[in-house]
Amino acid sequence: MATVTLFEPQSAPAQPRLNYLTEKTGLMSWLFTTDHKRIGLLYVFSITFFFFFGGFFALLMRLHLLLPQGWLFGHETYNKLFTMHGIIMVWFFLIPSIPNTLGNFVLPMMIGAKDLAFPKLNLLSWYIFMLGGMTTLYALVRGGVDTGWTFYTPFSTSYSTSFVITAAVGILIAGFSSILTGLNFIATVHRMRAPGLTWFRLPIFIWSTYATSLILVLATPVLAITLAMIGIERIFQVGIFDPALGGDPVLFQHMFWFYSHPAVYIMVLPAMAVVSEIIPTFSRKPIFGYKAVAFSSMAIAILGFLVWGHHMFVAGESAYAAMTFSFLSYMVAIPSAIKVFNWTATMYRGSVQLDTPMLYAIGFVALFTIGGMTGLFLAALGIDVHVTDTYFVIAHFHYIMVGGTVMAFLGGVHYWWPKISGKMYPEFLAKLSALTVFLGFNLTFFPQFILGYMGMPRRYAAYPPEFQVLNVLSTAGASILGVGYVVPLIYLMWAWKYGESAPDNPWRTTGLEWKTPSPPPKHNFEETPVVTWKAYDFEAQKEELHLG
Amino acid sequence: MSQSTVSVKTYAFTLIGLLALTLLTSLLALVDLGNFSFIAGVAIAAVKASLIACFFMHALYEMKLIRVIMAGGMIWFLIMISLTLGDYLTRGWMPYPGK
């Protein structure tokens, strides 16, 4: 099997080779960069800031709920806390988390390209994102929003006296950043693949990111229109959602969830993308059922648009619509299950190595499975009526978004860290914090399944004393989880400066991004690679990768 | 990729067409056609949207992939409308209040 050696791995150049980090320095070289790798890092800094910001609100809420009556905040403040937690985490962390950071960094390298199709548009999308973020933070500084991240009408249009429009404008602006990134990725995958890199030779990461981009482009405009309509109704009293003006509040829920259910897949498909790279690497086997995994990403993207009504079973939706949406929601579980089975089958009889990224990936599979299965509970009409708007729902979607997306994000950050920074991180500490995150996460959210099933409603600032033990457990878990997130932040920054130099291919794996120096040169490859092999073909590259 | 050059004349005719249809919509508001008013209004809007897509957005001249993507956007819009109407139109079909 022909493989192309793109560089000499062992030859140490006398002069240190210039890379994308050292080629130009200074603040301006970052603020005006069009290099996808640097823009990826700009996103890393911004979303890390938003993550700890949103996480801080979560911690405050958990502390407040230590006592049944609550003890830290008034009810109005509590409403604002959960709203800002949701808004910041969903739109300023989860949606851009993996695509805009890791996707930006590795997508062009994985397909052997010098950059994205539209490098300037890529930089513009970061500025738009920051403008949206700042606008939302401005709403927060002025006094916050209390509608919940879902902005349900008629409260958001007629009754709330908080800064609804400012926050909505912030999210609307950030939406344009999503659309531009999605467009950029789609164009890049279509037109910038290296010679020989056919669609079925692409790593699964590309398939999943491509599916994500389709959702970004198709769904985000609907969110923009919906938020604009809230503004129009609030300012000009045009009757769209308010029954008193001749509107219909349920119409808002239809339009909001037409975006927001697919948005769940915007968050989780990239997580699946990362895991689909990590598991073959640390099992030393090609992914099991390549085409099934690739097509299931596309199936999730399409079916994900047909299920939004499952958020509205108790909102006055007709029984026939509810049955249809319930059935379609079960359908979307099929491609997700295909992926879970195929990741498991990939590990089966592989030589599994439990390095840090793999710990996160296995954690992802476990937690995503729990999150997905409880999603089926919620898609069942009978159970949903019982647990609607309880902590059961909270636990379910945190298993998907935190147990799924954040685990995969951390796994991906560790996996590509040697490539991004050119340095290795302290492995023992990293494994320890991966375990801390896993334990802290389960302690935080598993009790919430029980609380919800027993009937504790979400978004309440107080609760009956019987629920205290489980709430205290959850708060204890949240503080462990917090430690699990801060420790990687510290040692990764430490490693950036003092870590051991990373080899070009520390995991001895097959992707094109590993066939160029760490950190990569400005244009990624010394010469454009020609691809003659399938993704994850460890057998064909045995010699090159020194696999015994 | 087709570097299409659409003549100014085509653009001008499209613009005139759009303005004429806008006028027609306004006139439609003056006459009462019953249920047909709604159908006529949506039909005119659809014609206007296709004029914009075909000429201003170059759907007629672009490569196939671009046209597929434009059609995809339309299909997605129809998904949203039809499943939402699927709720509104089947309300009250069950012999229980509120269903």
Ligand SMILES: [Cu+2]
């Ligand atoms: Cu949903």
